[in-house]
Amino acid sequence: MNASIRKLLVWTGAILLTATLTGCYESPTVTLFEPGVYKGADDPLLANTDNGSLNERFAGQMDR
Amino acid sequence: MAKMKFLCDAERCIECNGCVTACKNENEVPWGVNRRRVITLGDGEVGEKSISVACMHCTDAPCSAVCPVDCFYTTDDGIVLHDKDLCIGCGYCFYACPFGAPQYPSEQAFGVRGKMDKCTFCAGGPVDDNSVAEYDKYGANRVSQGKLPLCAEMCSTKALLAGDGDMVADIYRERILKRGDRPQTWGWEKAYGSTV
């Protein structure tokens, strides 16, 4: 068995090991449940809504 | 701040399902998941009436009240949204919802429920606005683009209205006055706690 093949095997083994172990790993950031409190991601829309243009746009739904 | 509301004028709804396919089109909702649907009462009989139904974005959303993981939030404009990463697909919200809005794609094997999916008022979800991630998980975000839900914008007879609740109510009241009939705002009172 020559050196290059051995090297390849070692690397393959290392990658496989990493991949396998990754599967066992769990994220340490656990969402702790607190009744009545939303703990999801923030929605950028909350600060982003332009009511002026929405109201203008509403004209499309009227009878013309 | 405006409060976004839906209203379906049953005198005008003809059950053409334009709202349903507009929703499918805009949000690429998969086969079997219906964020919006049209219900017909007394089909084929005198007095037949149709109403287009989706999540009404209730003022005090019952789905939010029963959610065991509190995945719901309400935007300043009154749009009720949820974080699919928190959702556990338990189905409580479906039983709480008076409109049958929550949907669960049966993606997994053995019929296990997937994450809940529902109408977002075309306002996406808690991901960067108009990102690929937002589109894939929640669908379109028209509101951030200054547009209103496509179902209402494309309604064939302008029966389905979506927008600032006050403006929606104004239009409807004008129609009622003109037609001289009594308001039949199926679902409005239940969702928003007041009459038109």
Next chain:
Amino acid sequence: MKLIRKRTVETTGKFTGLGETIDRRTFLARSGIAVGAATAATMLTPGRVRKAHAASSEARIGPITVKKSVCTHCSVGCGVVAEVQNGVWTGQEPDFDSPLNLGAHCAKGASVREHGHGERRLKYPMKLVGGKWVRMSWDDAINEVGDGMLKLREESGPDSVYWMGSAKFNNEQAYLFRKFAAMWGTNNVDHQARICHSTTVAGVANTWGYGAMTNSYNDMHNSRAMLFIGSNPAEAHPVSLQHIFRAKENGSKMIVIDPRYTRTAAHADHYVRIRPGSDVAIMWGMLWHIFENGWEDKEYIRQRVYGLDEVQAEVAKWTPEETERVTGAPEDVVKTAAKMMAENSPATFVWCMGGTQHTIGNNNTRAYCAFQLALGNIGKSGGGANIFRGHDNVQGATDFCVLSHSLPGYYGLSDGAWKHWSRVWDLEHEWVKGRFHPEQVEGDKGKPIHPMNYRGIPVSRWVDGVLEESIGQSDNIRCMVWAGHAVNSQTRGPEMKKAMSKLDMMVIIDPYPTHAAVMHDRTDGVYLLPACTQFETYGSVTASNRSLQWREKVVEPLFESLPDHTIFYKFARKFGFENELCKNIAVENDEPDIEDITREFNRGMWTIGYTGQSPERLKLHLANKHTFNTTTLKAEGGPCDGDYYGMPWPCWGNPEMNHPGTPVLYDTSKPVAEGGLCFRARFGVEHEGNNILAVDSWPKGSEIQGGHPEFTADLLKQLGWWDDLTAEEKALADGKNWKTDLSGGIQRVAIKHGCAPFGNAKARAIVWTFPDRVPIHREPLYTPDRELAAKYPTYEDRKRFYRLPTRYMSIQKDDYTKDFPIVFTSGRLVEYEGGGEESRSNPWLAELQQEMFAEVNPKDANDVGLKDGDMIWIETPEGARIKVKTMITRRVAPGVVFTPFHFGGWYEGEDLLDKYPPGAEPYVRGEACNTAFTYGYDSVTQMQESKVTLCRIKLA
């Protein structure tokens, strides 16, 4: 962060027992579960949907190009706004600027973006070899099919190849296709108009001049009453309801007459249920009340109507008792409808295929016209005969006469017509004539006729063109070409199948394989050529209200599909007449230039005024949609100021004349130059010694204050107006008339003097050239009532009619009612269109209607012992049968069964899924109802009788 879109600123499932009724959604929800389970392997699974998602969201990154098109489903003409990214159609926005739909769409319009993906499309040319579909190249396909056709031409003459065109063509393609068929040398060319509104066109054109919708959807805002008969726009033309409701909310009365309590009827003020096939009876029954009470418009009739006295004599027979006996509608219900129409003026009248598809379809349409004439409702804003057409461009394809009995513009097939078009085409008439079979044949009237002048076999009868032995052409049809046509819209399935086996060759040119690809038992000689949709090409399209709209190309043709005009150019080159076909049309990469085609028909379509709508004017309207008033359709300021949206035909003269188009036909309150008109002088100046020109009535500003004949060069000379023509105009106009003067000068001068180029006559309530001079009631061939059959018998059989023997009495004389006691009728669903192949291949639509069904009244269900959801056989007297699911509902009356007609892909109980080319199967398949519909053809146009026959139902 990858932004997918830039912000663009732009202008009850409860248990039902035996005989219990059910609503359609619940019914579908249940059947959907079954479909989902049964077809899990073949239909899209959620996993695959997700995958498709990811791919299309990637395409959403990048700048947006906005393209404007028009929906390709019905004839309302809804504007479509498409957003394209990276060549992919990624978004669809409401077209708020369109005055026709104001942003609105029905289920079909709101889902057209799916056509930009077309997973179930036919992807490349294919042929059937030993029962297997084999892929071919376009070159091989054109060569192989072309060689086959040339061989048949050699052996059996050009009439042995049948060219079925389409209402899905745009105007340019329709025109080029008709020209192509002429140059192949046949009149065996036709399209969907034959089977949807041919009896309308014939009946209406023969009453007052033109056969089209007189007003517009928008003009209905002005109606004080609206009558719908055999028309269910809530499902067939949903966006029109926006305009209808506008009128209704302003106080207009809405009346629906239909055998079914339709979704439209559910919104009406008054509903009249009639027996299928009793349209003339109900109209005369209503007119009886109108004459009885003196509600008719006597002054209007004196000025503008001829022959109504003969109608009145016939109407006198239709007492309330007789009307109820024939139609089933009681006196008070009929009288209320008549009174509503008489007391609320102007009143409009809408009809669709419920009225047209009968052996007496032409009588029905003329009875509707006579009714409106009696009330003085024609030629008035808010009134009119608002005939809603079906397909997106069926009006245009009809106007370009993709029809076996006429050349474009309704010029007919006379030598004069051929000479006119030869001049427009810049070809020798003799060369065109030389393309036809040289020998005369015995014509419909028993006299010899040249094939060039002899109307060809209609769509409805192609089967008989293959199977009948004694026909009016040198040989039978041996090759069928269906270019955008659904065979499931034609009746008599078993005979069709037999005809398909007998053919030498079948060629299907379509974005989808269609029912024709699978319903036969052939193993060879079937070719599928992929055409693209109208979103992958561009050109003009005519909405039902006669407005032309320009479509932009949204995306490039998908897969290996090609636009129809490219495909026919390739065939023309194969046959060696490409230079004649495109003599004045530029061609690039085998694609004839669309604008050049528009300009060519602008030079020839004088009869109906398709001459003023140049590509430039059409594009100007496209860019300025928002400037048009949504009620009048008139541009208020802006670059199109004064024009009517889409320049509804007739748009007189050449484009430079800037005629605004005609929004309301025959409206004398406006000058002709501003869209006014009078009735057309089409039937001479006198009849049986009576003057038939208008009396004391003329379009506003006309210098001839009264009736006059149509304009000719000689009439201009007599009037002293000849010198109003320029020298160039005189050279072309001399010896010609308003229809054949290629300079447009005769039209220009007539209009300058305030006159309609086509004269000013009375409308006629009687048509002396038709089998029934006065429209009369005749029972359907398969009538449920023998007593009425004796009293109102059908016609005698004919030896030759449109080249074919045509049977009437030999069928009606037999009694089928014992074995087949139930009346069978059909109609539309909102989610699907036409033969349905395209819409059933669109998952967003297919999910909503997953199974073919039959509406059965609880009484019939209990008599047979059916419960909701049971599979039943519907069997008809000629031996055909279809297997469908029962839906129990009071929407239909006892004794009537209804099925939708959009399904295909099943044949007599068998799902033909395996016969489709892999990957091109529609998501939803079902029995084609027309498999079971029976013989019966209109006495003027050969429209099939697919709205009434007899059947029996039994548990499958």
